Amino acid sequence: MNKEDAEKAASLTEPKEEFPWLIRISRHFEALSSEIIEGLESTLVKRLGEEYALIKCRNTGRLVASDAAHFVRWNLPMDHAWPCNPQKMEGFIEKAAQTLHEKFSGKGLQGVFVGILDPSARDGYYKALATNLRGRTLQLFEDEAKGFRAVEEQDANKPSLFCMVGKEGLFCGVQSPRDSNGFYPGGTKFISQNAPHTISRAGAKIAEALHYLPLHRPVPPDGGHWLELGACPGGMSSELLERGYEVTAIDRAPLDERLDKHRGLHFIKADVAVFEPSARASFDALLCDMNGETRVALTQVIRLSKNLKPGGLVVFTLKTAGVESYAEINGHFKAAFDQAVTGWLKLVAVTHLTYNRNEFTMFFERREGVEPRQGKGQGPGGHW
Ligand SMILES: C[S@@+](CC[C@H](N)C(=O)[O-])C[C@H]1O[C@@H](n2cnc3c(N)ncnc32)[C@H](O)[C@@H]1O
Incomplete structure (x- = not known):
């Protein structure tokens, strides 16, 4: 046995420490959860609420940055867990708040936030419990x-105490919003889809993406100019216009007539492949939600990203419809990542937003300097 094999064999027999962690996996990937948890070098302890799982990570004090990471919408190390039925526990709020204070005061926190494990619960009991627990704490x-x-004012890199409560008990941990992959407990910012300017479900995706982005970099400047590929019927355009951005939107199909003559909107009804921006055109951000083949959409994104200002942002919806298995989705993701890197884009973040279905949202920046050699560059890893 050579030295490497001997070390490997020894490591298999050594006692391992295990770290409890709470993770959230969208119900869209429920069928893949065993592979995702295995990919995180973890084992399942218990499912909680609608989309959460309590897991134990092997051999590491943090979740591994693997192919599994981008399937995990949100995560939290378990620094305090109280499995119980809060509804049947007399004085739950007072006992829980006292314990949180005892364990976590003086730890340099920037905030305490309490969320609920089952956001679809109808009766509002746990929503009120979360509010009251936070208030008392x-x-x-x-x-x-x-x-x-x-x-929303948290520093993405400073620790906060996040707590999740539900019929299974109270689950708490200290971690930065960036490491947890969200400013909110559970990661989710509620976005109303009944606002007067709402045109399609897609609008909520860009609204959520703009809340998510400050975990990694600033949003495009006020009044900035977006180039949008595949804009019809206009849900995303409407959200961007609502925020005071200028939008050049391109689609083969028409936009919803509620956007007719909207100030700040320039609509071009054309195939994206034939769109040629003027030599002077320079955009702050490029958004692509085109359906069809990922390779084709990314080819256009890469071509048009040359018209981004330095440090310009790309928001790209990576559609995975028709790509079913864990291995296939990861292969699809890696192909997109490789194409983007070769096309001079740098991956800033990738995540599965609440309003994403079978798709991920990828954030890139246009690289400056010398074009990288093919296949070299960053690894595809996850958001940790
Ligand atoms: C999922 S929809 C976009 C929804 C839109 N983001 C919204 O907010 O309402 C995809 C759009 O991509 C457009 N599309 C796909 N390929 C295109 C191409 N080559 N040129 C122009 N539009 C394209 C389709 O016409 C379709 O309207």
Whole structure:
């Protein structure tokens, strides 16, 4: 046995430490959850709420950055867990708040946030419980709480205490929003789809993407100019216009007539492949939600990304419809990643947003400097 094999054999027999973690996997990937958990070098302990799983990570103090990572919408190390039925537990809020204060005060937190494990629950009991638990905990943190930040004002890289409550108990951990992959407990920002300007479900995807992006980099500047590929019927265009952005939207099909003559909107009814921006055109961001083959859509994104300003953003919906298995989705993801890197784009983040179905949202920036050699560059890894 050579030295490497001997080390491997020894490591298999050594006792391993295991770290409890809470992860959220969208119900769209429920059928793949065993492979995802195995890919995280973890084992399942218990399913919780609608989309959560309590797992134990082997051999590491953090989740591994593997192909499995981009399937995990949100995650939290378990620094405190109280499995119980809060509805039957007398004085649950007071006991829980006292424990949180005892365990976590003086730890340099920037905030305390409480979410619910089952957001679809109808009766509102746990929503009220989460609000009241947070309120009582903040009272106990007294002066320390005066320096706490609101959820959207958190520093992406500083630790917060996130707590999740539901009929299975209370599950809490300290981690930065960036490492958890969301500013909100559970990762989700509620976005109303009944706003007067809502045109299609796709609008919620870009609204959520713009809440997510500050985990990694600033959103495009106020009044910035977006180039949008595959814009019809106009859900995303409408959200961008609502935020005061200028939008050049391209689609073979027409936009919803509610957007007719909208200030700041320039619509070009054409195939994206024949669209040639003027030599002077320069955009702050490029958004692509085109359906059809990923390779074809990315070819256009890469071509048109040359008209981005330095540091310009690309938001790309990676559609995985028709790609079913864990291995196939990862292969599809890797092909897109390789094409993008070869096309001079740098991956900033990839995630599965609440409003994504069989798709991921990828964020890129246009690289500056010398074009990278084919196949070299960053690894595809996840968001951790
Ligand atoms: C999923 S829909 C986009 C929804 C849109 N983002 C919204 O917010 O409402 C995909 C769109 O891509 C457009 N598309 C696909 N390939 C295209 C191409 N080569 N040129 C122009 N439009 C294209 C389709 O016409 C379709 O309207």
